Amino acid sequence: MKYVLLLVFALSLQMGLAQDKNTKDLDSILETMPKSEGLITTFFEDDKLYFKFPEEILEKDLLMVTRLKQLPANYSAYRNAGSKTSEQMIHFVKVGKSIDLVQVLTTNVADEDDPISLSVAQNNLNPILASFPIKSEEGEDFVIEVSSFFNADSPSFNIIPDGLKSEYKIGKADDKRSRINSVKSFPENTEITHTLTFPTSNPPRGNSTNTFTFQINHSIIALPEDKMQVRYEDSRVGWFGLRKYNYSSEALKADEERLIRRWRLEPKDEKAYARGKLTEPKQPIVYYLDPATPEKWRKYFIQGIEDWNSAFEKAGFKNAIQARVAPTKKEDPDFSPEDVRYSTVRYVASTTRNAVGPSVSDPRTGEIIESDIIWYHNHLRSYRNRYLLETGAANPKARTLDTPEEEIGEMMRRVISHEVGHALGLPHNMKASSAYDVEQLRSGSFTQEMGIAATIMDYARYNYVAQPGDKNIRFVRKLGPYDDYAIEWGYRYFPNSSPEQDKDILKSFVDKRSTDPMYMFGGRGNDPNAQTEDIGDNSVKASTYGLSNLKIVAKNLDSWTTSEGEDFDNLEELYGEMLGVYRRYIYHVVSMVGGVHETLLHKGQEGIPYQAVDKTKQQDALEFISDNVWTPQYWLVDEALVSKFAESGKLESLISINKGVLNRLTIAKRLNRMWDTHSTLPGNGLSPQELLDALVKDILTSRTTPDQVERELQKHLVHQLIELEKDKDLALELKGHSLSLQNELLSNFKTKMNTNTKVLKAHYGYMMKMLEEALDD
Structure with missing residues (x-):
């Protein structure tokens, strides 16, 4: 037994001496490395990066902000130098012989002295972003190596969104072509810049290297210890905000609190x-x-x-x-x-x-x-x-x-x-x-x-x-x-x-x-x-x-x-x-048809929060659309203008716009909303049946000699009525009205077949066939 104890003691002594040697070796290495003192003291050279910080930094509220500093050409329209890819509150937490980098979640809150705060903590465990072995510990100072963390594509950095990774078929970061570029530390923040290079098998046009290289900057900043006083949102004033759920609220629920985002402005005097x-x-x-x-x-x-x-x-x-x-x-x-x-x-x-x-x-x-x-x-x-x-x-x-x-x-x-x-x-x-x-x-x-x-x-x-x-x-x-x-x-x-x-x-x-x-x-x-x-x-x-x-x-x-x-x-x-x-x-103008006026009110203020747009105003809108859309706007496709740059006319563009307007007016979502609001909201609004009747009259029945643009629009309206009747989401009452309109149009087209114009006879015959086939289904 004595021999065993001596062996254990000897091994422990040897391990301690080895640890002391490693510490001394690290100390001697750090002495030769460029040093930057500040919030976190950094040592950086030859792609090796060490953090040294006092115990007071542990569990201190820090914010880590990741931005693109440089990026590939033609990469993404709305990602550029300066674009933020990640913003997260973090803590450095000592766990045994390691320092964990933890993302701190702040949405769910409770008073510290409220027993429910224990449950909030248990049900909102903060994710560990990385863990670093402690390389050296001198009193209250700790040294960790973070080189591999900043040389990797950490998910927490969100440098390349999943959609772009899939679009460009981007692989894993290439270690041989990635490196840390520079590190600077200041009293309230530490800045790390590094380069990541990725292979891509489907790069954008002009990229023949099948390579994306990014330069990224991370800012680690100390959040104010003297917290700014919060200001609660008022929904009647537009403001960006934060959402919190306060489990210590006296309300019989986790009370949702919205705080506005604003700069700290305090008067000098x-x-x-x-x-x-x-x-x-x-x-x-x-x-x-x-x-x-x-x-x-x-x-x-x-x-x-x-x-x-x-x-x-x-x-x-x-x-x-x-x-x-x-x-x-x-x-x-x-x-x-x-x-x-x-x-x-x-x-x-x-x-x-x-x-x-x-x-x-x-x-x-x-x-x-x-x-x-x-x-x-x-x-x-x-x-x-x-x-x-x-x-x-x-x-x-x-x-x-x-x-x-x-x-x-x-x-x-x-x-x-x-x-x-x-x-x-x-x-x-x-x-x-x-x-x-x-x-x-x-x-x-x-x-x-x-x-x-x-x-x-x-x-x-x-x-x-x-x-x-x-x-x-x-x-x-x-x-x-x-x-x-x-x-x-x-x-x-x-x-x-x-x-x-x-x-x-x-x-x-x-x-x-x-x-x-x-x-x-x-x-x-x-x-x-x-x-x-x-x-x-x-x-x-x-x-x-x-x-x-x-x-x-x-x-x-x-x-x-x-x-x-x-x-x-x-x-x-x-x-x-x-x-x-x-x-x-x-x-x-289209938005007026079926529109609902919204006024943000709190109880006690005069007014009605939601009110249908008045029918007469909606009818004015339909008259405007009839004059400026259903009636072809040939000034938009004047041959003296279009012939200077187009080898074919622009009638298709005009027809496409007209169909787009008609689609907006006859989509089931709008018609259902009109059907609902006409019955439940104050205001004398237009019913969806009245809208469909007006469209049929303006586009189909009142135009006796439609030209080529009007004929395309007429066929499209017939198509829309047929599709509406089939639409599983459309209210049954409106399906019935669509079916009724189809039958009326079939009779109307039969009468119009008596025309002497071959083009119009073929046109009405085609629409009759559309309706007959739909009604036979």
Whole structure:
């Protein structure tokens, strides 16, 4: 027994000496490696990366944000340098001789002193993302090697979505062509940049290497220990938010709480703020312009960012948001757009026509920590084209593809304002464009003061209503009264109050305003007053003005887009987009048919939350559609225009648009909704039977000598009626009405067969055969 004990002791001593030797060996290795001290002290050289951190970092609330820094050409339209792929709260947790990297889930919560918190923890086990053996332990400091973690395609990074992996047939990351590039640590964050290379057997066009290489940046940031006070959502004010389920609530359920996402703005001088004086915040919101931003556009980007200061003044803050040009490497070698300490406006060389405004926030409180506005270069093309098509009739400055710099700059400014609005916490508010009377949009004094919609957060880009001869018109959107209202609601500072007290104060603020169209919020849904790309409170009137203008543009499109000696490529591009503008104006009116007005109300406010669009307005919409769709719009396919770039006519395009409108009106989902709302909602709405009767009359029975475009539409309506009767989802009452209409049409077509025109006789004969075969089934 003594021998065994001595052997065990000897082995233990040997293992201890080996461990000491390994520790000393590691210490000597770390002494020679480049070191970066900060939140996490890092040692990095030759693709080897070690983390050293004190015990106080263990179980500290950290946020890990993963972004693309560089990516392959033609990879994805909406993934670019700066795109965020992952954002997660993490803890480093010591478990025995290892450190686990754990993702911390924050949706389900309970008070720590409430017994139910034990159950919340047991039923919401945090996933372990990685586990690292402790290489060295010196007092309260721990050393782990993380090289393999950052050299792998960890699922938690979400670098390549599953859809793109499948589309491009992307394999596993190639270790030999992947590496860690750089590591920097700062007092509040640690930055790791690495490269991953993947083989792909189905790359996009132009990629002959069958290879995708990405450079990725990870930011590990310490979340504030002094948590920002939360603010509860009010559904009547549009705001991005976080959803929590509070199991300690006194409600007889897990109470759902919605917190808004906002920046932490606190006044430097609380006493002056309390007296109503404009006060600078302790920490303003600062955006840095990407050095890649062309110099001529920078002033417009700065204006677009700082436009929001007028709204913040309503909340009591001055100079709350600032724009700066990013420092050069010489001025600040540590500055990095991927560093979450800096909010940036990124200028991306891409053919994508868009801009976006994402942000990073504290998942515990909703505090926005940073954001990156992304402007795609080719968005200039979209705005140039739409400016010409939608305002050219009344706006001489738009009648060219060489749009004046100040005009393009103004459009860019307003796009940046829109995206900054998202980064401040505001979602789209499509309801706001219906706050203004259509006729007000033809007034120079009104549009210059109020813009063309009550918020910059609507998709109300251009004033397509103003007519030739209207004076001093504003054609481009800008911030409006809703923006002031929303920012005041979200950012007004209340000292020495609780979130519950804030909620009561702000409820009164909203109660007094939310039924005023100027301050209404609404998503899209089935409300014709909450559509994208429309302006004004009456879609029929606005689209009538819009089409009047578009006809003028169509007549001048060649001269406005093509110079002597040029080919007609630009004309063809603009023509295709012109058809899209026409379709958009029509669809604005289509939405009125079967539409339901939504008003976001809380109990005690006057009004009706849901109300069917009045029948007379729906009938006006159908009359507009009859005049501007069912009656062929040959001005859209004028041979003098189309023959310059198309070897065949564009009748198919016109017919396709007409069929698309008819499909929207006769889809079972819409008809069922009309059948339901006609019976259950207040308001004298149109019944689906009345809609089908009107379509049959306008398209089929009232047109005695239909031309080729009308004949195609007639056949399609017959087809739709047959398909509706077969549709298993359509209400039985409506199936019966469809069957009745088919029988009536069969009789009507038999009468029309007496025509002397061979084309029409064949046409009616064909539709009779369609109906007979359907009725015999």
